[in-house]
Amino acid sequence: AQKVTQAQTEISVVEKEDVTLDCVYETRDTTYYLFWYKQPPSGELVFLIRRNSFDEQNEISGRYSWNFQKSTSSFNFTITASQVVDSAVYFCALSDRTGTASKLTFGTGTRLQVTL
Amino acid sequence: DGGITQSPKYLFRKEGQNVTLSCEQNLNHDAMYWYRQDPGQGLRLIYYSQIVNDFQKGDIAEGYSVSREKKESFPLTVTSAQKNPTAFYLCASSTYRGQVVYGYTFGSGTRLTVV
Numbered sequence: 739a740q741k742v743t744q745a746q747t748e749i750s751v752v753e754k755e756d757v758t759l760d761c762v763y764e765t766r767d768t769t770y771y772l773f774w775y776k777q778p779p780s781g782e783l784v785f786l787i788r789r790n791s792f793d794e795q796n797e798i799s800g801r802y803s804w805n806f807q808k809s810t811s812s813f814n815f816t817i818t819a820s821q822v823v824d825s826a827v828y829f830c831a832l833s834d835r836t837g838t839a840s841k842l843t844f845g846t847g848t849r850l851q852v853t854l
Numbered sequence: 855d856g857g858i859t860q861s862p863k864y865l866f867r868k869e870g871q872n873v874t875l876s877c878e879q880n881l882n883h884d885a886m887y888w889y890r891q892d893p894g895q896g897l898r899l900i901y902y903s904q905i906v907n908d909f910q911k912g913d914i915a916e917g918y919s920v921s922r923e924k925k926e927s928f929p930l931t932v933t934s935a936q937k938n939p940t941a942f943y944l945c946a947s948s949t950y951r952g953q954v955v956y957g958y959t960f961g962s963g964t965r966l967t968v969v
């Protein structure tokens with residue numbers, strides 16, 4: 739069975755601090771995708787990144803960066819110079835392909851609070 | 855712009871009543887999904903559909919039913935058999951391009967409260 743663990747329930751930082759959100763996953767599949775989503779207070783899920791299991795190259799997008807390490811089954815997310823607008827719940831998810839569908843298993847989320 | 859539309863945003867129902875949540879997509883995606891989110895929890899899969907007139911149970915299908923009569927539409931009915939229906943419901947869609955999952959998009963959700 740697939741499993742995603744986000745051990746950090748809540749993180750509080752002061753604006754401009756860097757923060758890393760941890761994600762550890764379990765799967766027996768050799769091909770899979772990992773996702774990060776942001777959920778602001780309004781509730782919608784905002785897609786941040788998708789990474790496939792064959793691509794361990796780290797990625798940077800503006801203030802966001804992701805560190806994918808297959809050896810430790812981790813896909814961590816770092817926000818550099820955090821801002822108040824980054825306050826949200828962040829979810830890591832793991833895909834399981836069935837035909838044309840891709841079922842997602844979510845972690846329980848990390849609530850990030852950025853204060854002035 | 856393409857996307858997923860869920861309606862209504864808020865829904866109140868009396869205990870024992872069935873209620874149907876709407877989900878429409880204009881992304882031409884093959885697969886559609888329903889997830890449930892409880893406070894402080896991640897999302898859990900209720901049902902999913904790969905093609906029209908086909909759907910499969912997810913991890914928590916008991917007390918729910920779905921239909922997929924059109925590619926664009928995937929309504930979810932919360933029946934009176936669902937013991938704890940109050941939750942936030944999110945619809946999603948996706949497709950594949952070759953071997954790559956593509957465009958995993960979520961709607962804005964429906965918050966259902968049963969009183």
